[in-house]
Amino acid sequence: xxxxxxxxxxxxxxxxxxxxxxxxxxxxxxxxxxxxxxxxxxxxxxxxxxxxxxxxxxxxxxxxxxxxxxxxxxxxxxxxxxxxxxxxxxxxxxxxxxxxxxxxxxxxxxxxxxxxxxxxxxxxxxxxxxxxxxxxxxxxxxxxxxxxxxxxxxxxxxxxxxxxxxxxxxxxxxxxxxxxxxxxxxxxxxxxxxxxxxxxxxxxxxxxxxxxxxxxxxxxxxxxxxxxxxx
Amino acid sequence: xxxxxxxxxxxxxxxxxxxxxxxxxxxxxxxxxxxxxxxxxxxxxxxxxxxxxxxxxxxxxxxxxxxxxxxxxxxxxxxxxxxxxxxxxxxxxxxxxxxxxxxxxxxx
Numbered sequence: 001x002x003x004x005x006x007x008x009x010x011x012x013x014x015x016x017x018x019x020x021x022x023x024x025x026x027x028x029x030x031x032x033x034x035x036x037x038x039x040x041x042x043x044x045x046x047x048x049x050x051x052x053x054x055x056x057x058x059x060x061x062x063x064x065x066x067x068x069x070x071x072x073x074x075x076x077x078x079x080x081x082x083x084x085x086x087x088x089x090x091x092x093x094x095x096x097x098x099x100x101x102x103x104x105x106x107x108x109x110x111x112x113x114x115x116x117x118x119x120x121x122x123x124x125x126x127x128x129x130x131x132x133x134x135x136x137x138x139x140x141x142x143x144x145x146x147x148x149x150x151x152x153x154x155x156x157x158x159x160x161x162x163x164x165x166x167x168x169x170x171x172x173x174x175x176x177x178x179x180x181x182x183x184x185x186x187x188x189x190x191x192x193x194x195x196x197x198x199x200x201x202x203x204x205x206x207x208x209x210x211x212x213x214x215x216x217x218x219x220x221x222x223x224x225x226x227x228x229x230x231x
Numbered sequence: 232x233x234x235x236x237x238x239x240x241x242x243x244x245x246x247x248x249x250x251x252x253x254x255x256x257x258x259x260x261x262x263x264x265x266x267x268x269x270x271x272x273x274x275x276x277x278x279x280x281x282x283x284x285x286x287x288x289x290x291x292x293x294x295x296x297x298x299x300x301x302x303x304x305x306x307x308x309x310x311x312x313x314x315x316x317x318x319x320x321x322x323x324x325x326x327x328x329x330x331x332x333x334x335x336x337x338x339x
Contacts, residue, residue, distance in 0.1 A: 019319040019320050020319070022320070022323055022324075023323065040236060041233075044233075044236045044237075044240065047240055048240050051240060051243075051244040052240065052243045052244050052247050053247070054243075054247050056282075057243065057247060058243075061239065061243060065239075071235060071238060071239060071242070074239060075239070075242045075243065075246060078243050078246060078247070079246045079250070082246065082247050082250040083250055084278050084281070085247075085250040085251045086250055086253060086254050087254070087274045087277070087278065088251075088274060088275075088278065089250075089252065089253065089254035089255045089258075090254040090255075090257075090258060090271065090274070091271035091274040091275070092255070093254055093255050093257075093258035093259075093263070094258065094263045094267075094268070094271075096255055097255065097258060097259045104252070104256075105252065108248065108251040108252040108255055109248060109251065109252075111251045113279075113282065116275070116278075117275065117279065120275050121275075164327070164331065165301075165305075165326075165327040165330035165331050165334070166327065167286075168286075168302060168305055168306075168323075168326050168327050168330055169323050169326075169327065170282075170286070171282060171283045171286035171287060171306070172305075172306070172309050172313075172323045172326045172327075173319060173322075173323060174279045174282055175279075175283050175306070175309060175310060175313055175322070176313045176317065176318075176319045176322050176323075177279065177319075178275070178276065178279040178280065178283065179313055179314060179317070180317070181272070181275050181276055181279075182276060187272070187273070187276055190273050190276055190277065191276050191280050194276065194277045194280040194281060194284075195280050195283075195284040198280065198281045198284050198285050199284060199285065199289070199294065202285050202289055202294065203294060210281065210285065211281055214277065214280075214281040215274075215277040215278050215281050216277075217277075218273065218276065218277030218281065219270065219273045219274055219277045221273075222270060222272070222273025222276070222277070223270045223273070226266070226269045226270060
């Protein structure tokens with residue numbers, strides 16, 4: 001039965017997500033609650049989690065649904081929110097393309113902010129491994145699914161996670177993951193300018209447009225700083 | 232309502248997968264240079280800064296740069312803690328504790 005054993009990298013990936021769980025589970029429960037409030041059936045909200053699997057986009061879609069927005073506007077906004085995946089896919093592309101189409105489809109479907117953060121920081125320190133990324137991604141997928149259902153079932157029994165400050169868990173998680181990625185003043189400059197741009201975008205652009213604009217501009221600033229270094 | 236939700240789920244599924252898969256496919260045909268790799272180190276920085284900064288500065292969907300903003304205070308304390316310890320769970324718990332304390336003590 002030796003060949004049925006899971007690769008150790010897969011198990012490493014699964015273990016790596018444990019510290020993220022507070023952020024992910026409370027976000028999933030919050031989505032489940034909100035979706036029920038918007039009038040989605042338990043089946044629909046669960047299907048959305050299983051098929052779309054994009055926390056921020058799902059959250060935005062439900063909020064827009066509550067405010068009575070048209071289907072087209074909701075789809076367009078989720079596309080805007082998700083456009084950051086283009087860049088994440090591009091930065092993982094050089095690794096994933098070695099692993100073939102099947103793996104690229106699977107890992108692309110399971111890509112999330114959290115799996116990206118864990119994978120990219122692991123890949124810069126270790127030999128990139130598809131089983132590691134799968135472990136991280138699949139673990140987060142199952143976690144998202146299970147706690148979405150819990151949020152949907154609990155409905156109003158559970159209070160709003162925001163009341164308990166649990167909505168702070170995800171940004172704090174990303175903060176800890178981001179810190180070691182900032183190496184040198186160029187990274188720091190890009191980080192600070194991106195922060196300023198995201199707030200400017202929040203103030204002056206249509207809702208959620210700051211997400212693609214600030215990520216693209218932030219990366220471009222990085223590119224310009226790198227070019228400057230080479231001269 | 233149900234038909235609308237079904238089309239919404241299908242539409243979102245297709246669009247989301249497209250955003251995740253498109254650049255992986257495009258990049259298969261392009262040889263990536265060292266320059267490209269240097270550029271790509273800025274992607275996680277840009278992505279996560281864009282998530283973190285608005286979450287701390289615009290709670291309740293309004294810009295709030297003041298000591299009345301418990302998310303900002305908690306964020307700064309967590310940042311210091313994260314820098315010193317690199318402890319993920321500890322940082323998250325301390326931040327939430329600060330938020331709950333500020334709400335309880337000052338009714339923010």
